Amino acid sequence: MTGKTSKQAMYLRMITASVARRKSRMLIALLAVVVGATILSGLVTIYYDIPRQMGMEFRNYGANMILVPADSTQGGMTRESIDEAASHIRSDELVGVSPYHYENLTINATPMVAAGTDLEAVRATSPYWYVEGAWPSKPGEVLVGLQEAETFSLKVGDKVTITYTVTGDDGRDAIEENPVEFTVSGLLDTGGSEEKYFFISQEDMESLTGKELTYNVAELSIQANAERLQEIADDISSSVPTVSPQVVKRLTTSESTVLTKLQALVLLVTIVVLALTMICVATTMTAVVTERRKEIGLRKALGASDRSIMMEFMGEGLLQGAIGGLFGAGLGFAFAQLVSTNVFNSSITFRPILVPITVLAALLVTGLACTIPVRNATNVDPALVLKGE
Amino acid sequence: MSLLEMKNVYKTYGDLNALDDVSINIEAGEWVAIMGPSGSGKSTAMNIIGCMDKPTSGQVLLDGQDISKLSRRELTEIRRDKIGLIFQQFHLISYLTAVENVMVAQYYHSLPDEAEAMEALERVGLADRAKHLPSQLSGGEQQRVCVARALINHPEIILADEPTGNLDEKNERIVLDLFRQLHAEGTTLVVVTHDAEVGATAQRVITLEYGKVTSEDGDISFGKGSSAIK
Structure with a gap:
C-alpha cells in the first residue's frame, strides 16, 4: 500500500x-x-x-543558367573556363553542364548549322528532349532536329555526308573541303529551336573541323532557387572573367x-x-x-x-x-x-x-x-x- | 457556543420565501435530522449549511464564523475544510476507482494519501472493493464509498442529503449503523430526509414546512411511514 x-x-x-x-x-x-x-x-x-x-521537377525543363563568352569578339569559351565556372557550383546543386560549339556546315552544298556537344551531359541538362530512334552513342552518329530532318528528308538509319568548308580570310572562298559520312541515329523532337540543328559529339566536331573546339554557349542545370542562382552567377562573374553567366529568367521566375x-x-x-x-x-x-x-x-x-x-x-x-x-x-x-x-x-x-x-x-x-x-x-x-x- | 447557528435566516426567490425566518442551533457532536415535505425548504437549508448558497438575509455562524457574507471562494474553502457531504445519488466519479474517489476529497483538502483512503474504505467495509469502478459496485456499496469520502478529511460536520433514499433496507441499515458509529465518535451529523425511520435514528429532528421551522424535537406527521420520534 x-x-x-x-x-x-x-x-x-x-x-x-x-x-x-x-x-x-x-x-x-x-x-x-x-x-x-x-x-x-x-x-x-x-x-x-x-x-x-x-x-x-523544373530541372526537367532544361537549363536555368547559360554561360556565354564575356567578350564575343575574342571567340568562344574554352573547356577549361567552363569547367572553372562550374567548379563554383556545389556538386549537390549541379545537375549538368552542356557546352555547345556551333558550326556552319553543308550537306550537298546546302548550308545547315550543327552543334558539337557533350551528348551525355545534354541528356542531364535537357531531359525533356524527345528522341525518335536513339541518341548518338559512337563516333559518326548524328542527332537531327525534326525540322532539319524534314528539310533534308532524313530518317533514322540514313547516311548523310556533312562537309566542313575551310574558307579564306574574307570568309567567301572555299580553300578546302572535308566531307565526313554520318549515320542518323535519332530525330530530335522538342517543339523548340533545337529542331533546327544537327547534334554531333565534340570529338566528331573536332575531327570534322580539324581544330580545337571553343564554345559559343554552355547550358547549366542547377538545383537552386532564384536567389541562389543569382548568387552563383555573381560568384562566377567575379571569379571567371572570360565567361558571362546569365540566369534563365523565364524558368526561374515561373519556378x-x-x-x-x-x-x-x-x-x-x-x-x-x-x-x-x-x-x-x-x-x-x-x-x-x-x-x-x-x-x-x-x-x-x-x-x-x-x-x-x-x-x-x-x-x-x-x-x-x-x-x-x-x-x-x-x-x-x-x-x-x-x-x-x-x-x-x-x-x-x-x-x-x-x-x-x-x-x-x-x-x-x-x-x-x-x-x-x-x-x-x-x-x-x-x-x-x-x-x- | 453552538457549532452551527442560523439566526433569522431568509432565502427568497422572487416572491417565494424558501426559508422564512429560520433559526436553528446545532451543537458539536449532535446528530440532527432535518425533515419536511417537498418544497418545505430542506434543500435550501442544506445548501446554506453546506456553504453552497448564501441567505438573502440573516446570519449563519459555523464554528463562530459568519459564513453568510463570505465570497464564493471563501465558501469553497470552508466547504473543503469543515464539511463532509453525502448525497442521495452518491455522485461518485465514474472513471475513478473507489479508493481514487476517496482520494479526490483529500486532493482538494490537503495531500492525497492512498493508505489513509484505504483505511476509510476498510472502515465502511469496502477494502476489498477499493479498485472497483462505481459501475462495478452496488448502490449500497457506492453510498458507503460516499461516506468514506465524506469522513476522510475529518470534517467538523457531515451533511447527508437523503442518504438512504436510493438504498434497499439492508444497505439502509448498514449506512445508518455507520452514522451511529460516527456519532458515537463525536462527529456532528446533519441528515436531511423524508424518511421518518431515518429521522427517528437522529438525536433531534427539526421539521420545516413552507420555509419555517414548525417543530424541533417534536412529533412529526407527514409523508409516508410517518411515525412519532423522540
Missing part, C-alpha cells in the same frame, strides 16, 4: 484515468486532433519539401511563382484544417463539460477551486492534444510520403524537428479550443449535486 501521493501525481492520475477510462467519449476529440495534426505535419513536411521537389503559389496554398489549407480541428475539439469539449456538469458540481462541492476545475479539464484537453500530436506527427509523415510519391514521384525526407513542432501545435490548438468550454465549467453551481436531478 502506498502512502502519501503528491498533488501532481494525483492530478496526472485523474486526467489519465479520465482519458483512458472514458475512451469512447474522448475518441471524437482525439480523432479530430489526430486528423488535424496529421494534416498539419504532412502539409508542413510537403511545404518544406516543395522547393526541393519543384526544383527537381518561383509556382513555388510561392503552392506554398501559399499549402499554408492556407493548413490554417483551415487547424481552424476546423479547433472547432471540432471546442465542440466536443463543450459537450464533455455539459455532460459532466454533475461531476464538476461534485468536485466544487468537495472544495475544488475554479482554478482546479480549469486545470483538470485543460489537462485532459492537453493530454489529448499531446497524444493526438504524437500520432499525427507519425501519420503526417506517411501522408506526406504518399502525396510526394503520387505527385512528385519521389520520396520525402523525414524531419525529426517536425515531431515536437506538431505536438506543440496540437497542444496550442487544443489549449485554445478548450479555453471557452473550460471557463464554462467553472460556472457550474455546486448545489446542483444536491438537487437529485
Whole structure:
C-alpha cells in the first residue's frame, strides 16, 4: 500500500484515468486532433519539401543558367573556363553542364548549322528532349532536329555526308573541303529551336573541323532557387572573367511563382484544417463539460477551486492534444510520403524537428479550443449535486 | 457556543420565501435530522449549511464564523475544510476507482494519501472493493464509498442529503449503523430526509414546512411511514 501521493501525481492520475477510462467519449476529440495534426505535419513536411521537389521537377525543363563568352569578339569559351565556372557550383546543386560549339556546315552544298556537344551531359541538362530512334552513342552518329530532318528528308538509319568548308580570310572562298559520312541515329523532337540543328559529339566536331573546339554557349542545370542562382552567377562573374553567366529568367521566375503559389496554398489549407480541428475539439469539449456538469458540481462541492476545475479539464484537453500530436506527427509523415510519391514521384525526407513542432501545435490548438468550454465549467453551481436531478 | 447557528435566516426567490425566518442551533457532536415535505425548504437549508448558497438575509455562524457574507471562494474553502457531504445519488466519479474517489476529497483538502483512503474504505467495509469502478459496485456499496469520502478529511460536520433514499433496507441499515458509529465518535451529523425511520435514528429532528421551522424535537406527521420520534 502506498502512502502519501503528491498533488501532481494525483492530478496526472485523474486526467489519465479520465482519458483512458472514458475512451469512447474522448475518441471524437482525439480523432479530430489526430486528423488535424496529421494534416498539419504532412502539409508542413510537403511545404518544406516543395522547393526541393519543384526544383527537381523544373530541372526537367532544361537549363536555368547559360554561360556565354564575356567578350564575343575574342571567340568562344574554352573547356577549361567552363569547367572553372562550374567548379563554383556545389556538386549537390549541379545537375549538368552542356557546352555547345556551333558550326556552319553543308550537306550537298546546302548550308545547315550543327552543334558539337557533350551528348551525355545534354541528356542531364535537357531531359525533356524527345528522341525518335536513339541518341548518338559512337563516333559518326548524328542527332537531327525534326525540322532539319524534314528539310533534308532524313530518317533514322540514313547516311548523310556533312562537309566542313575551310574558307579564306574574307570568309567567301572555299580553300578546302572535308566531307565526313554520318549515320542518323535519332530525330530530335522538342517543339523548340533545337529542331533546327544537327547534334554531333565534340570529338566528331573536332575531327570534322580539324581544330580545337571553343564554345559559343554552355547550358547549366542547377538545383537552386532564384536567389541562389543569382548568387552563383555573381560568384562566377567575379571569379571567371572570360565567361558571362546569365540566369534563365523565364524558368526561374515561373519556378518561383509556382513555388510561392503552392506554398501559399499549402499554408492556407493548413490554417483551415487547424481552424476546423479547433472547432471540432471546442465542440466536443463543450459537450464533455455539459455532460459532466454533475461531476464538476461534485468536485466544487468537495472544495475544488475554479482554478482546479480549469486545470483538470485543460489537462485532459492537453493530454489529448499531446497524444493526438504524437500520432499525427507519425501519420503526417506517411501522408506526406504518399502525396510526394503520387505527385512528385519521389520520396520525402523525414524531419525529426517536425515531431515536437506538431505536438506543440496540437497542444496550442487544443489549449485554445478548450479555453471557452473550460471557463464554462467553472460556472457550474455546486448545489446542483444536491438537487437529485 | 453552538457549532452551527442560523439566526433569522431568509432565502427568497422572487416572491417565494424558501426559508422564512429560520433559526436553528446545532451543537458539536449532535446528530440532527432535518425533515419536511417537498418544497418545505430542506434543500435550501442544506445548501446554506453546506456553504453552497448564501441567505438573502440573516446570519449563519459555523464554528463562530459568519459564513453568510463570505465570497464564493471563501465558501469553497470552508466547504473543503469543515464539511463532509453525502448525497442521495452518491455522485461518485465514474472513471475513478473507489479508493481514487476517496482520494479526490483529500486532493482538494490537503495531500492525497492512498493508505489513509484505504483505511476509510476498510472502515465502511469496502477494502476489498477499493479498485472497483462505481459501475462495478452496488448502490449500497457506492453510498458507503460516499461516506468514506465524506469522513476522510475529518470534517467538523457531515451533511447527508437523503442518504438512504436510493438504498434497499439492508444497505439502509448498514449506512445508518455507520452514522451511529460516527456519532458515537463525536462527529456532528446533519441528515436531511423524508424518511421518518431515518429521522427517528437522529438525536433531534427539526421539521420545516413552507420555509419555517414548525417543530424541533417534536412529533412529526407527514409523508409516508410517518411515525412519532423522540
